[in-house]
Amino acid sequence: MALAAEITAYRDGGGDSGRLVGEFRRAVLLAPLTEGGADVDEARGGLMSAVSGGIRWLYAFTDEEALARFAQARGEAGRQWPYVAILGARLVDVVVPMVDGPAGVAVNVADADGSMLFPPVAGIxxxxxxxxxDVDGRGAVA
Known part of the structure; x- marks a missing residue:
């Protein structure tokens, strides 16, 4: 099942978290690139992201249509949106460890019923x- 369909199934209550994460890891996602703009939440010249709740969320999209909806929501549909195609697994296994501080992936963030956050937790x-x-790989104490 494609990631967008797995997200829908999960949000509708019929999905499985393990299947969802597996599909996310296998999916080729489109990650928009920044243009070195003035937005302080964007790493200049890197992958577009935003900080919310102390977590840096890397934006990723399941297809060009989802990315276009994001551009439209930002009021920036009239410009070119450079992006890289990258496996979800590579985003979390390679890119997330390069980020200074906690980081996760926000998929299809402009789609009210089709978005999904993959937070910086064990298993993702x-x-x-x-x-x-904790630093020893055990569950953190509350």
């Missing part, structure tokens, strides 16, 4: 980057 990001584990 590498254990060393998971905010729910």
């Amino acid at each position: 990001v590498p254990d060393a980057c998971a905010v729910d584990l």
Whole structure:
């Protein structure tokens, strides 16, 4: 099942979290690139992201149509949106550890009924980057 369909199934209550994460890791996602703009939440010349709740969320989209809806929502549909195609697994296994601080992936953020956050927790990001584990890889104490 494609990631967008798996997200829909999960949001409708019929999905499985393991299947959802597996599909996310296998999916080729479109990650928009910044243009070195003035937005302080964007790493200049890198992958477009935003910080919310102390977490840097990397934007990723399942297809060009989802990316276009994001551009439209930002009022920036009239410009070119450069992006890289990248596996979800590569985003969380390689890119997230390069980010200074906790980071996750926000998929299809402009789609009210089709978006999904993949937070920096064990089972999604590498254990060393998971905010729910302590430095020894054990569950964090509340």
